[in-house]
Amino acid sequence: MISQEVKNKIKTEEYFINMGPQHPAAHGVLRLLLTIDGEIIKNVEPDLGYIHRSIEKMCERDSYQQIVHLTDRMDYLSSNINNEAVCLTVEKALELEVSDRVKVIRTIIAELTRLASHQLWWGVMGMDLGALTTYFYAFRDREMINDIFEETCGARLTMNYNIPGGLMFDIHPNFVQRTKDFIAHFKTKLPEYDRLLTGNVIFEKRTKGVGILTKEDAISFGVSGPVARGSGFASDVRKHHPYSAYDRVAFKEILFTEGDTYSRYKVRMAEMWESMAIIEQLIDNIPEGDIQAPTKAVIKLPKGEYYQRVETARGELGVYINSDGNKNPYRVKFRSPGFSNLSVLNHISKGVKIADLVATMASFDFVIPDIDR
Amino acid sequence: MNVLIINMQLNITRAIHDWLFSVMPEGAATITEWVLIAVAYLALFAVAGLYLVLLERKVAAWFQLRLGPNRVGPWGLFQTMADALKLVSKELTSTDRIDKFLYNLAPYFVIVTSLTAIAVFPFSEQFQAFDINIGVFFLFAISSIGVIGILLAGWASNNKFALIGAMRSGLQTISYELSVGLSLLTMVLLTGSLQLSEIVEVQRTGGWLILQGHIPAIIAFCIFIIAGTAETNRAPFDLVEAESELGAGFHTEYSGMKFAYFFLAEFINMFIIASIAVVLFFGAWLSPFGITEGITWFPEVLWFLIKVLIIIFLMMWFRWTFPRLRVDQLLTLEWKYLLPLNLINLVIMAIVIWMKWTI
Amino acid sequence: MKNEDLQNIIIGLGTDLKFSTEASEFLNIIVPKEQLHSVCSQLKSNPDLKFNYAFCITGMDWGKELGVIYHLESTELKHRIVVKVMTEDRENPTLDSVHDIWQTADFHELEVYDFFGIKFNNHPKLRRLFLTPEWEGFPLRKDYVDEANMVIK
Numbered sequence: 084m085i086s087q088e089v090k091n092k093i094k095t096e097e098y099f100i101n102m103g104p105q106h107p108a109a110h111g112v113l114r115l116l117l118t119i120d121g122e123i124i125k126n127v128e129p130d131l132g133y134i135h136r137s138i139e140k141m142c143e144r145d146s147y148q149q150i151v152h153l154t155d156r157m158d159y160l161s162s163n164i165n166n167e168a169v170c171l172t173v174e175k176a177l178e179l180e181v182s183d184r185v186k187v188i189r190t191i192i193a194e195l196t197r198l199a200s201h202q203l204w205w206g207v208m209g210m211d212l213g214a215l216t217t218y219f220y221a222f223r224d225r226e227m228i229n230d231i232f233e234e235t236c237g238a239r240l241t242m243n244y245n246i247p248g249g250l251m252f253d254i255h256p257n258f259v260q261r262t263k264d265f266i267a268h269f270k271t272k273l274p275e276y277d278r279l280l281t282g283n284v285i286f287e288k289r290t291k292g293v294g295i296l297t298k299e300d301a302i303s304f305g306v307s308g309p310v311a312r313g314s315g316f317a318s319d320v321r322k323h324h325p326y327s328a329y330d331r332v333a334f335k336e337i338l339f340t341e342g343d344t345y346s347r348y349k350v351r352m353a354e355m356w357e358s359m360a361i362i363e364q365l366i367d368n369i370p371e372g373d374i375q376a377p378t379k380a381v382i383k384l385p386k387g388e389y390y391q392r393v394e395t396a397r398g399e400l401g402v403y404i405n406s407d408g409n410k411n412p413y414r415v416k417f418r419s420p421g422f423s424n425l426s427v428l429n430h431i432s433k434g435v436k437i438a439d440l441v442a443t444m445a446s447f448d449f450v451i452p453d454i455d456r
Numbered sequence: 457m458n459v460l461i462i463n464m465q466l467n468i469t470r471a472i473h474d475w476l477f478s479v480m481p482e483g484a485a486t487i488t489e490w491v492l493i494a495v496a497y498l499a500l501f502a503v504a505g506l507y508l509v510l511l512e513r514k515v516a517a518w519f520q521l522r523l524g525p526n527r528v529g530p531w532g533l534f535q536t537m538a539d540a541l542k543l544v545s546k547e548l549t550s551t552d553r554i555d556k557f558l559y560n561l562a563p564y565f566v567i568v569t570s571l572t573a574i575a576v577f578p579f580s581e582q583f584q585a586f587d588i589n590i591g592v593f594f595l596f597a598i599s600s601i602g603v604i605g606i607l608l609a610g611w612a613s614n615n616k617f618a619l620i621g622a623m624r625s626g627l628q629t630i631s632y633e634l635s636v637g638l639s640l641l642t643m644v645l646l647t648g649s650l651q652l653s654e655i656v657e658v659q660r661t662g663g664w665l666i667l668q669g670h671i672p673a674i675i676a677f678c679i680f681i682i683a684g685t686a687e688t689n690r691a692p693f694d695l696v697e698a699e700s701e702l703g704a705g706f707h708t709e710y711s712g713m714k715f716a717y718f719f720l721a722e723f724i725n726m727f728i729i730a731s732i733a734v735v736l737f738f739g740a741w742l743s744p745f746g747i748t749e750g751i752t753w754f755p756e757v758l759w760f761l762i763k764v765l766i767i768i769f770l771m772m773w774f775r776w777t778f779p780r781l782r783v784d785q786l787l788t789l790e791w792k793y794l795l796p797l798n799l800i801n802l803v804i805m806a807i808v809i810w811m812k813w814t815i
Numbered sequence: 816m817k818n819e820d821l822q823n824i825i826i827g828l829g830t831d832l833k834f835s836t837e838a839s840e841f842l843n844i845i846v847p848k849e850q851l852h853s854v855c856s857q858l859k860s861n862p863d864l865k866f867n868y869a870f871c872i873t874g875m876d877w878g879k880e881l882g883v884i885y886h887l888e889s890t891e892l893k894h895r896i897v898v899k900v901m902t903e904d905r906e907n908p909t910l911d912s913v914h915d916i917w918q919t920a921d922f923h924e925l926e927v928y929d930f931f932g933i934k935f936n937n938h939p940k941l942r943r944l945f946l947t948p949e950w951e952g953f954p955l956r957k958d959y960v961d962e963a964n965m966v967i968k
Contacts, residue, residue, distance in 0.1 A: 100616055122783060132945035140955055144967065213692065213780025219520035279777070285692055286779050302868050302890055305919030316890070323893075387838030388897075390871070390886065401871045401886075418871040418886075426922035437620075438695065438782040455945060 097125055102440075104133050110207070110444070111451025122436045127429045135455040142415035147173050147247055147382040150415065155241035157417060158453035160200040161395035163236075164193045166245040171326055172391040172402045173247040174376075176384040182372030183328075185249045187365050190328040192236075192244060193393075194358040195262070198269075199228040200396035201355050204448045208348065209280050211445040212289055217280055224272055227265045231258065247382060249375035262366055266359050273355060281352065290344040294431050294443030297342055304430070305423035308398025309354060310447055313347035315340040320394040332364045347446040383410050397421055397448055421454040493585050501574050501724060506536035508723040511765075512772055519776040546712035551614060554709065558612035563710070563717035565605030570724040573598045577731050578652050580741045580757040591652035592644060595732060596637055599687065602725070603629040606706050609718070613709040621705030624695055624783055628686060631790040632693075635683035638798040639676040642805045643669065643736045646814065656740045664739040668814050672805035677737050679794055679801070684729035685771055686786070688722060692778040693786060730767040731760075738763050818842040821896060824863055829854045841886070841897045851900045852911040858887065858898070859916050865889045866896065869917040874927035876956045877901065881908045881931055883924075902933070912938040930955035 104112040112133035118126040155162040209217025236244040337353040339346035384406035398420025405414040476485040517524030525532035575586040610622020686693040741756035833845040871886035882901030912935035914921040925944040932953035
């Protein structure tokens with residue numbers, strides 16, 4: 084080991100590097116100001132706002148049906164789940180009961196969205212670490228989900244299928260069969276993903292013991308989603324505060340305790356299996372019922388504050404609506420999962436190398452529009 | 457001048473040789489001969505480099521379940537020609553504060569050393585440009601010079617990312633040169649000569665060196681492939697140009713023809729590593745079990761190409777499957793695992809030869 | 816733990832706390848701004864309360880007052896409350912930072928400062944997060960006027 088006096092003589096300076104906003108590994112327009120000493124990172128300061136569209140201010144001017152359309156663009160990989168969050172808040176405020184059919188369909192579509200998001204995450208994680216083939220494997224399978232969505236909801240990315248009171252239209256007649264075909268196909272492909280990346284020695288060395296987040300830090304920093312569950316913090320909103328049809332399906336909450344990048348990776352891989360299990364339990368027994376509960380054309384929430392939490396692919400999304408009785412909300416706040424997850428990045432990146440930072444960011448699965456809103 | 461033994465027994469080359477010597481005085485004829493051979497090699501291997509790029513793209517597409525380039529020419533055969541034309545016609549941009557001389561000099565180091573190294577390979581019995589008696593040593597020395605070009609490129613670009621990439625590349629190359637050299641040395645123990653045509657001669661009479669040396673030779677081959685992949689900065693050791701981390705590494709600031717030099721040099725280096733492996737382990741242009749020995753019209757260079765292409769395919773397979781190693785894991789691999797293994801292997805090979813346990 | 820029991824414990828943690836459960840599914844506590852830090856740290860450390868997870872920190876402009884709303888949860892005891900703190904000073908609003916109690920507040924307070932202008936005492940580095948440093952004004956306030964960028968229906 085080098086003694087202190089030698090270190091004083093060979094003085095190295097810290098220097099300052101920008102990672103992003105245009106960067107092949109940034110998951111959107113995120114600018115990180117890194118202060119590094121050689122390869123070791125001393126400080127990470129995120130600089131946000133490159134895709135800030137003031138969604139919360141726009142919501143104060145729009146009607147409740149219009150707010151739903153703004154939420155797709157936040158975390159665009161879980162767009163259905165974001166829409167569901169706002170619809171559930173409005174329905175909770177109006178004390179509106181939606182039919183079982185709507186609940187079951189909402190759950191199936193949310194789980195398909197979660198699968199698509201995790202597939203893209205897997206492809207991008209491999210790509211960030213250098214295994215460029217994973218990207219193509221993931222997108223090949225994700226196209227099947229996009230096709231299902233296109234047929235039923237009309238769009239591939241920003242679905243707008245949920246509205247306050249129910250769904251925009253009924254599911255397409257092919258929906259059930261295509262979803263079952265996709266599940267059967269993907270069950271044979273997911274072990275392929277494991278063979279390509281999970282068991283690989285180089286991958287394990289890049290991710291085990293890297294970016295360790297303890298459970299206390301996870302709770303204190305407000306981390307949620309697979310990142311928190313990789314550290315042992317049981318934060319699955321679907322289990323602890325169930326909504327839609329989650330109280331009638333059986334699924335496991337995946338928890339690992341090591342808190343490193345590898346356990347976050349394993350959480351998401353296992354979550355894909357659980358999502359498929361949930362869909363299988365629901366897809367054959369979609370109950371009959373109304374697609375839309377009747378609401379007035381101009382929705383006015385009674386005066387008060389309403390909060391609804393859902394579990395997106397990234398973590399816990401919270402929607403807080405403060406209404407003063409008018410047709411526009413007084414204040415809307417979206418508690419975005421990525422924002423809290425990002426705040427922990429500086430804490431766990433002190434003293435690691437740049438390559439470890441890339442691996443950690445890949446395992447956190449940021450979508451920057453979700454952070455910037 | 458007597459070091460230069462140009463093997464020319466093909467009729468065409470003999471005809472040209474005789475004609476040149478009849479037309480011009482001896483000195484001028486020799487020089488013209490050298491220039492002709494150099495130009496022929498340059499043309500041949502620049503084009504070969506381009507086709508290696510196309511091969512890489514096709515192989516990558518095959519691994520990634522898609523078709524590669526297939527529009528420009530049948531099976532996309534003219535794709536890299538089109539790319540080369542594009543690169544040649546691009547504007548040579550550069551930033552304001554670069555170190556102009558070093559910036560312009562750097563690509564030449566890389567491309568010149570790559571092309572020089574090709575001159576010594578015995579592609580077939582008659583097809584070898586430069587058969588010197590320190591063949592292996594020459595190859596090794598020339599490929600070490602290439603790293604200077606990379607360091608110069610990174611420094612002169614006046615760009616922090618390029619500098620990080622160049623520094624990483626520098627330490628990676630000098631570390632893995634040791635492994636490359638030692639594994640080659642293990643095989644030279646078997647042949648007793650550094651001259652490449654002698655090495656092939658030993659293999660013709662005794663069988664391929666990898667079979668002659670059995671266990672230590674196989675270990676040496678494995679180490680050589682790993683270290684060779686690292687020497688050429690290819691995945692899984694491509695943190696030098698780690699696209700997801702640093703933009704484009706040391707050649708971020710280059711465009712046009714200069715970028716083409718770096719790019720082409722990477723593929724020609726891959727060809728060189730594969731060729732060294734083929735010459736020293738797999739018997740260069742010799743056919744397996746001597747099946748085409750008797751057939752005089754069979755071009756032996758075809759066997760050389762087939763073996764080289766198999767090894768290049770192996771290197772491409774590595775690239776598209778494995779994730780990338782971190783820089784400290786790379787160095788740990790070399791200094792703590794490969795180097796001791798190499799030294800032990802060298803001793804084992806020496807014992808095997810001494811005890812006459814070779815096949 | 817039920818809201819009444821929570822109320823009975825919390826009422827002893829500070830002076831002049833106002834409780835309310837109407838128009839909200841949680842128990843709301845309005846804390847005077849001088850006591851914010853002490854009440855919050857007791858909310859976290861008290862073994863019957865243990866509110867260690869701040870799941871939503873919202874800035875708010877009530878028209879006259881500016882303030883912050885904290886949604887808190889206990890991961891062990893599974894109860895949730897809402898803490899509100901407000902200040903009438905719109906020229907130079909300051910509140911205490913709670914980032915040493917819940918580290919998630921570090922980033923959320925930056926967001927509140929950026930959009931409402933509320934300064935936080937003892938914050939490690941208060942700066943604008945989303946908007947550029949030269950931006951004037953605080954957009955999410957109700958009296959924010961921006962002719963060029965805002966589209967009013």
